[in-house]
Every structure is written in C-alpha cells, then in structure tokens.
Amino acid sequence: MTKHTDAAPDGAGGPPEIDIAFLLETARRAGDAILEVYGTDFAVDVKEDRSPLTEADRAGNAVIVAALRERYPEIPIISEENKETPHAERKDWTTFWLVDPLDGTKEFIKRNGEFTVNIALIHGGEPVAGVVFQPAADRMYWADPATGAWRSVDGGEPERLRGGAHFSEKEAVTVVASRSHLTDEVHAFVAELEAAGKAVEFRSSGSSLKLCLVAEGEADVYPRLGPTMEWDTGAAHAVARAAGRAVLNWETREPLRYNKESLLNPWFVVE
16 A cells, blocks of 8 residues: 655745644633533534534634634634635635634534544645644644644643554554444445454544544544545644644545635545
8 A cells, every 4th residue: 555645735835833832722712612512401503514513613613713813813714614715715825724613513412522623724735733622531632833743631741643653564453433424435444454364443433533543543544435524634634644644535645635626525544
C-alpha cells in the first residue's frame, strides 16, 4: 500500500501566526456553553439535510465565531452552523477558519459524551492548526504548526503525539469506525485485513475523536467510507497530520483538501 506524506502544497506561502492558547481557551469556553445545555432537557430540531440540531450547537457556535471575529477579524470563517458561503465568494480564500462547534450531535443527544468542539485553521487547502475538545471528558487535542500535536486530559500536563508504525506493518491492527454511521464498506475493509492474516480489533467512537484516536496511537487506521463535511474533519485532520499520520482520499491516495466547490468530503482513510 502506498504511503503518502500530508505535506503543504507548493506556492501556498506561510500561514499567519496563530495564538494556540487563545484557541484552546475559546474551545473550552464553547465546551462550557455546550455542557450547560447538556445537563438540561433540551429540544432537538432537524435541519434541511435531516441532521439534528440543538441549542448547544448554536451556543457553541456563538462563542467561537464571536471570539475569532474579535481576535482575527481579517480571517474569514466557515462554520457548520453559519449560512454556507457561496464558492464564488470563498474560492480565493487562502486562509480561513473551519469550525464545527458540536461534532457528534447524535452522540450529544444520546448523552454518551463522544462529542467535540472543533476549530481548524486552513491555509492553502490544508489544515495547518487545529483544536479538538471533548467537553464531557475534559480531553483536549491540538496541532501547533511550531511544535506538533498534543493532548491534555483534565487540564493536565500536555503530552506530545508522535504517531506510530503504519498499520500495514503490523500483525495486529486496531480499526476505529463511526458509532452512528457504520457501513458495509467498513466491514469489507476489516474482512480484507483479516484475509491478509492480520488480527483485527474493532473499536467504535463518535465524532472527530476517531481521527484523534489514530493520532494518539490508540487506533491504527480509520476508514471513513461514508459522507462527511469539511468542518467534520478539519481540526482533527490537523492533529493527525501534526502527529505524523495522513488523512487520504480513499480513491486517489492524495491528502484530503479543503475549500472545494462542494464542502462534502470524499471517502477517506486515516493511517
């Protein structure tokens, strides 16, 4: 299997300097707003695409968008909960924020804790910095362009994430997949690994945590053989990339790209 480096594109120039501590604080404040709703008997609405929406999505989005606009007014924002910006307007954006204030709304509704706050900085079509915060577990992941990928639990000392051996080099492989969107194609992927003689452990998880599990070495590979949007993956892609992992288009084996005409992601694999 061909391995691919998730490198920045030529000619994109350097990304702007970003205060990572500010992003961590913003994600935590959004998480606090989300947890305020989590403990109540909240209502669930349905968006046009049939996906669920809660007051927590709106509350988290309000915190993040207000903070980013105040601190970085020159950098535009794409957020799941904002009206989508037409491609004609955003196609020339070199740098922008990509936000999913509450990824894993289905997990939020189930109250299983597997939902995340996601803030990514996209530059030249690639995620160069990102923060993923799991409020219910007080678990924070982030990618700093200067220092790499990190994880902190319960506000503790940050731990560096450095990836690990590629799953093709292992005899025992842990595959992580979606808890709410498991497909037949993922089962086929696992069967193929087993046919190649590998011992496969299967792990389910919600939201962008799946990419983070690969980044921290708790899982070896995440095949996402179903639909996602760019805001679902941007922040965790930055973390995986900074940890030495790759997030690749399933068919082309090229790194996942951002700010496409359609914000729908192709199938991909994190390895």
